[in-house]
Amino acid sequence: MTPLFRIEVRHLARSPLLWLAFALAAALAALEMSWYLPALAGDDLLAYTSSGLLLSGGAVLAGAWLGLRDRVTGAADLVAVTPTAPWRLQRARLGSVAVVAAGVFTVGFAAALAVSAVRGGRGTPDLRLLADGALAVVLGGWVGMAVGWLTGSRMVSVLAAPVWVVVCFLFMAGPSLRGISLSLQYLSPVLNPQDHSAAYGLLPDPLWPHLGYLLGLIVLVGVLLLVLASRGSSQRVPLRSLLVVAVAGLVLVGAGGARLLALPDDLLVLGPDRATWRPVQGESDPQAEALFADPGWSFPADDQARACAGDATVSVCVYPAYGQRLARDMHAAIAPVAGLFAGLPGAPTLVRMVPVGIGSCLDAEAQVPEAWVREPAGRSDQQTRSFYRAVYLDCALGLHPGGSEHLAEAGEAVELWALLASGTMTREALQRMAQHAETDHGSTAASAAALAMAELPPEQVRAELAPVWTRLRAGTLPLAELPGQRP
């Protein structure tokens, strides 16, 4: 048994089919990770989703080749007359596929985490994702073996891999299926969780039931292959033990599958207390949208954003998984404009990362959703810094961050003045805007007003803004009453 197992492991470890899939999965994972800020508690999920599906497809091909090998090489007759029982041979092969497939996924997962750590990712990776991905790849390999063994067709074996990936993909797209309210997406061998927070994990968390479900499926496929291998042979597989194992597999699949189907599509985290988390089935929850639209709502203090950077004017706190470097970068972008509004009522003194999908401003605290910060895909560094400043300025000038309202003209003028006075926008750029209103930053009049304000020292502008600040934030202040405007 052991030498046979070792020989099969050595064969499979050299399988170009598996390593081809590994190379593609590594490229895809690298691409996905390059789009996100590094965080070990987050990149683990990217490594799992981007490489799990491809490696699983590669394992189907490698397993199918193993299932076909004896027939293709003409060794089937020779194998049939060896004293080793066919089911023992099959067991060795199943074991080798399991070891190699799980090993390849582990190598990919570990490499992705190492890259993330080198890029500055922090936090604790969820090792259940490693176990789940490894089981999914093993399942792919065993399904491939079953296809190759049962069909004996090279063409069917080739088609099995993409069909496997398509089936997984269709399960992943479960929530958008017509007329079905069950959470079918969790029945896919490889999960594709939509919501994840570095502080709160997967929302909802399907991993424990999914592990049981996958383990059950693997057991059932393994039992099927062993029974098929012993068919027609005088050396029968111990049926009683296999029956017990098969029943255990069925129980795992049934229990895990039932728990997965009962999970909500989404879980809305409304506070640190789990009792406040609200399940969402379907695409949107009107109650949640109404709550987010309420300017009086903000995410409660949860003591999760503990990586902070700041000065006397403003502090920025993010989840430790993103590292203090992110907090310092955000603070460096925000500090120049924050200094201009220091001490004015409503101007934020704290910018805090929250797990919900919408920002809020309350009690001098600007809340920035984790997802907005985590995904800088397609944004340049300059755009990212502008985004951080916009979160602060929206709060300071009385806007609901991410909301659909726009600043009044006076608010636009003050925003442009702040960008100019903090050195983040040049006078020439603002003059061009004043002449042409070439961007959606503000109207021509607001640009001209900002230029007039910039003629005065910043301290004077701040002092003159203080008496009209409340009206400015309420959007009722006319442009003519801003500092530096001629009657």
Added chain:
Amino acid sequence: MITTLALARFRLRPVRWGWLAVLAAGWFLLTELLAAVPRDPQVGVVVARWAALLLGLGGVVLAAPETDPPREVLRAVPVPRWRTVALRLAGWLLLGTVPVLTLAVRLDGTAGWTAADLVRGALPNFLLATAAGFLAANLTSVLGGGAAAMAVMVGLDTAGRAWPTWFPVQLRSVPGAPHWQASRVWIVAVSLALVTVALLLEARAGLPRRRRPTARPSPASQARARP
């Protein structure tokens, strides 16, 4: 005329055309069914376009060594074997194009895609997968060719996502996107290049090997020439 027909039959016969016809018909039925499942019609179009890539994998059996076991014997006959595989490729392209076109007509208007757009979106994908599988299977086997063709697809898709502005082959491009027309042309061009390479390799493999002339006569022949 009879000889030509007989030759064509001889060239086509090793490929299981019945099996491929079942594959094409089954592909059409299954894809039409799956494209109607998602609530978002756009997802249905995505399914149809990716399914066209999947259908292209059928091209791996045309030139794979397993299809013609006595390959070396076939290469030694006076009629070049590249014509055989070219004829099979033409047959498969005809067979595979029919369900793609039919599906495009059936899905006309889905998510704003006209039948012409669907043809432009799916047919080059089918051609690319066929060409990649055709070349790779000619060099390796059915399984190796299929795996290589899939790897090419995933690799091109990943590259297209990594460099959306300049990488010419954009498998996910949609009508109205800046690279829509150009990417379709590039996909067809790459496919034709792959097919040409495959046929050239086959043509070179079929040439009789010439013995390299030796600079000096061998000692054995000299010995025989001596009186």
